[in-house]
Amino acid sequence: MSVAFTISALQMIQVLGPIPPMDSPYTRWLSIDPFNFSPIIFFILLPLIASIPAASLLKEDADSGLLAKVKLCFPVQKVIRSYVGLAFLTGFILVALVLSLNLLFYFMMLPNVRPDNLLNSNILLTNQNTLFVSLYYANPLLHALISILFASFWGGLFAVFVMVTSLWIKHVFVALSTGLIVQIAILMLNSLIMLPDLVSFSPADFLHEMAPNTNISLPVTGLATLMLLTYCLVFARIGVKRLVP
Numbered sequence: 001m002s003v004a005f006t007i008s009a010l011q012m013i014q015v016l017g018p019i020p021p022m023d024s025p026y027t028r029w030l031s032i033d034p035f036n037f038s039p040i041i042f043f044i045l046l047p048l049i050a051s052i053p054a055a056s057l058l059k060e061d062a063d064s065g066l067l068a069k070v071k072l073c074f075p076v077q078k079v080i081r082s083y084v085g086l087a088f089l090t091g092f093i094l095v096a097l098v099l100s101l102n103l104l105f106y107f108m109m110l111p112n113v114r115p116d117n118l119l120n121s122n123i124l125l126t127n128q129n130t131l132f133v134s135l136y137y138a139n140p141l142l143h144a145l146i147s148i149l150f151a152s153f154w155g156g157l158f159a160v161f162v163m164v165t166s167l168w169i170k171h172v173f174v175a176l177s178t179g180l181i182v183q184i185a186i187l188m189l190n191s192l193i194m195l196p197d198l199v200s201f202s203p204a205d206f207l208h209e210m211a212p213n214t215n216i217s218l219p220v221t222g223l224a225t226l227m228l229l230t231y232c233l234v235f236a237r238i239g240v241k242r243l244v245p
Contacts, residue, residue: 004042004049004098011038012102015109020122024113025106026140027123031099031147031209034123040212042098043151044187044204047162047179049098050091050155055162056176058083058239062167084160084236091159096152103144115140128197128215136209147209154207157228164235195220 011030019028026032033039042049058080061067070079115137117125127133136143158179166175183204190202200206200214206221 003045004094005101007038007042007045008098008102011036011042012105015106019110022113022116022119023110024115024140025103025110026113026115026136026144027120028110029099029106029144030102031144031151031207032123032125034210034212039208040204043207044183045180046095046151046155046203046207047158047183048177050095050158051087051162051176051179053090053094053159054087055091055159055179056166056172057086058163059166059169059172059175063172080236080239084163084232087159087163088156092152092156095155096148099148099151103148123210125210129211130209131206131216131218131221144209151207154203154225154228157225157232160232160236161228164232164239167239 008030011033014028014033014036030039030042058067061070061083067079115125117137125133125136130136132143132146135146161182162176162179165178166172169175169178183202186202187204190200190205195201197217198215199217199220200211201220201224203224205211205214206216206224
């Protein structure tokens with residue numbers, strides 16, 4: 001958790017330097033900032049950040065024998081749903097909290113000015129690297145909130161991914177790192193397999209409000225989300241069978 005807030009704090013240090021007068025929270029906050037490396041680090045580490053609070057609980061309790069005792073009192077399906085729900089909520093809330101506080105900080109430091117596609121052309125926001133560009137210029141706050149919700153949803157999914165995958169991995173630390181390992185593997189694969197128009201299928205890119213140095217598309221983003229959601233649901237059900245003696 002401290003890692004996430006440290007990255008956010010490092011990104012906020014930029015307000016100590018000169019900032020163009022036309023800039024606003026909508027052009028400088030963590031999810032859209034094109035001038036710092038901190039956002040890239042944050043979204044690459046997002047699977048690990050979201051997983052740390054609760055994603056390893058199921059494996060730890062299964063290894064310690066606590067889960068076996070709980071199963072004597074409650075149906076195993078209900079127990080698994082509770083663990084998965086806790087993992088999703090903690091991952092979701094942690095990511096939402098970090099991004100929301102970062103955005104709030106910039107509202108306290110910069111004027112609440114609606115972005116202009118000419119005055120703010122320095123951030124290079126286009127319909128190729130940002131979803132729903134018209135909404136961004138019409139209602140930037142709503143666009144930012146949707147971005148926070150979507151990134152937080154993925155944070156929850158990553159936490160569930162780690163939890164259901166950890167049942168097949170012996171070491172807790174390795175299990176906790178599976179989300180980050182997959183994230184890095186997808187980034188590497190993304191550089192080898194080029195989609196049309198150089199569209200990225202990496203969460204490290206499309207979870208930004210404005211993707212850094214790449215293009216994104218709604219169909220690819222939606223398909224990637226559906227694939228991870230399906231994996232989590234399927235392996236949660238398989239996990240129930242694995243935990244039933």
